[in-house]
Amino acid sequence: MEGWKLQQLNRNFFDPVAKHELDVLMCAEIAHKVLRTDTIYNILTQLVKVSSDYQNAFKAEVIGMVVITDYNNKTYRVSDIDFGMSPKSTFKRKEKDVTFVDYYKRRYNLTIRDFNQPLLISKPTEKNTRGGQDDLIILVPELTGATGLNYTMRGDWI
Numbered sequence: 001m002e003g004w005k006l007q008q009l010n011r012n013f014f015d016p017v018a019k020h021e022l023d024v025l026m027c028a029e030i031a032h033k034v035l036r037t038d039t040i041y042n043i044l045t046q047l048v049k050v051s052s053d054y055q056n057a058f059k060a061e062v063i064g065m066v067v068i069t070d071y072n073n074k075t076y077r078v079s080d081i082d083f084g085m086s087p088k089s090t091f092k093r094k095e096k097d098v099t100f101v102d103y104y105k106r107r108y109n110l111t112i113r114d115f116n117q118p119l120l121i122s123k124p125t126e127k128n129t130r131g132g133q134d135d136l137i138i139l140v141p142e143l144t145g146a147t148g149l150n151y152t153m154r155g156d157w158i
Contacts, residue, residue, distance in 0.1 A: 005017070035068065035145065035147055036145065036146045036147065036148075037145075038145070038146055039141065039142060039143075039144060039145055039146065040062060040065075040067060040078075040120065040139075040141035040142075040144045040145070040146060041114065041117060041141040041142040041144075043058070043061055043062065043141075043146065044058055044117065044118075044141055047061065055081075055083055058081060058118075059081055062078050062081060062120070063078055063079065063080065063081065064077065064078065064079075065077070065078050065146065065147070065148065066078075066147045066148060067120070067139065067144045067145060067146060067147060068144070068145045068147055069139065069143060069144055069145070070143065070145060071104070071107075071108040071110060071143060075147065076120075076122035076137055076139060076144075077122060077123075078120050078121070078122055078139075079121055079122055079123045080120075080121040081118050081119070081120055081121065082118055082119050082120075082121055082138075083118040084118075085118065085119040085138070086100075086115055086116055086117060086118065086119065087099065087100040087101045087104075087112045087114070087115050087117065087119070087140055087142075088100070088101060088115050089119070091103075091138065100112065100119070100138070100140055101115065104140065104143065110143060112140060112142055112143070113142065114142060117140070117141050117142060118141070119138050119139065119140060119141070120138070120139040120140075120141060120144060121136050121137070121138060121139075122136070122137040122138075122139060123136060123137075124136070124137060
């Protein structure tokens with residue numbers, strides 16, 4: 001950036017000498033995100049196999065993780081796990097109770113296979129809260145993908 005004699009303004013760099021009023025100015029920003037092929041459900045099933053206290057191990061692994069849902073391509077930060085809820089639990093949708101299994105089948109044509117998995121809780125972001133959405137967001141691990149690198153993966157790179 002110094003070679004081009006650009007000056008930094010906030011996070012962006014600009015040429016203070018060039019006149020851009022008559023020309024086209026292009027700004028390109030590159031962002032990277034590591035998307036893993038495993039789901040949160042895969043993480044749960046592995047911990048059930050290897051840990052005698054899989055619930056605490058699962059919480060330690062997943063709480064704070066940013067996850068992505070394939071059906072709407074949105075990311076969420078997991079804030080808690082509810083082992084008392086499952087995909088057979090119900091929630092209010094248009095004044096009637098509907099199960100998560102039925103909702104995802106009707107809305108996205110997705111079939112949930114394990115009816116005993118716990119559900120992930122995500123608090124709404126500040127942006128969502130300002131927009132009027134202050135309800136907790138409930139996610140099904142089977143339909144939720146992991147992002148980022150865990151400690152084992154980071155260790156392989158170092």
